[in-house]
Amino acid sequence: MTEDTKPPASSPSGDPYLLTPGPLTTSLSVKQAMLHDYGSRDATFIDLNARILERLVGIVNGEGGYVAVPLQGSGTFVVEAMIGNFVPADGKLLILINGAYGQRIKKICDYYGRNYIVQETPEDVPVNGVQLDAALDNDTSITHVVVVHCETTSGILNPLREISEVVARHRRSLLIDSMSAFGALPLDAGEIEFDAVVASSNKCLEGAPGMGFCVARESALEKAEGNSPSLVLDLYDQWRAMQKNRQWRFTPPTHVLLAFDQALTEYLEEGGVVGRGGRYRQNCELLVAGMRAMGFKTLLADELQAPIIVTFHMPTNPGFDFARFYDGLKDQGYVIYPGKLTVADSFRMGCIGRLGAEQIEGALEAVAGLLNDFGIDRIES
């Protein structure tokens, strides 16, 4: 098929599909939900906020013991808020690192002057529960452990259940960055012990970017009073203020909240974590099978791969030019993402956002067409 007969793929809004770690493709109805200007004291808007927070607690089955607190900003804002609120100045955080988002938490601790130690595994190796167990045995001054659920740097799934069991056995507090997994991979407060998890409006929940949230054990949040070194990132204060008057402390991102409410309705209609996670898993399987059939190799073995984003080794064929590959895919309506690894030269293709089999197959067709243009029969890497 030539470009003359086949128009570029695009979403219903005419934009390219985003096969990236975020921002992500949203549905037309989510975008349309933003066509209103609400005042922050509007009763409809206030009810909508309450509904959003209730649904977020519901996603982790946290009714009764957990509360949700929203915050303006990108995902990192709420990661920073979680560290600043839950780890007190006299606490000590053990950071499990196997990628850039774990490294970012370390950087946050440096900014805040929080005590921490690091346990690091390579980017293609899950964080290690046995080593964690030993570290918690050896160092009783460690009060908190933080783990990244799916490390979006590589797309690796970390063993959350094992980590939470180890942390609970040692009676320490577990904090989770589930930014790229929340809503698509199971996280049930009845099965996994944790004090706080953070995620954002735009990733697997498919809202517009611009806000994050923390779902916290109420008793842990109560103890966080006065911990936050930052006013705007003070989750405890935001929670108390919203309990009092159901309003955000500072100008709320009203349009983002309108979109998020619609996105959560669509999430529940799709069947929650089972439906959403199922679609992403199918996207991931189609993508990996199709790319492997052309000779591309994944960084991760299938059992380590989360159905969120896939890292492929950079081809070594002399005719392969990544800049032309990237631009060629974009011209046909598919945006991919450069690699962020230190262990290997790579690129990434995401499975999340408003994408299904049709978009993955379209992207695979575009990849095949470009290899043909490059004169490559089979990818080597």
Ligand SMILES: *Cc1c(COP(=O)(O)O)cnc(C)c1O
């Ligand atoms: C996307 C992401 C974040 C937040 O990134 P922002 O660019 O600040 O939205 C944090 N942690 C993980 C694991 C992520 O995937």
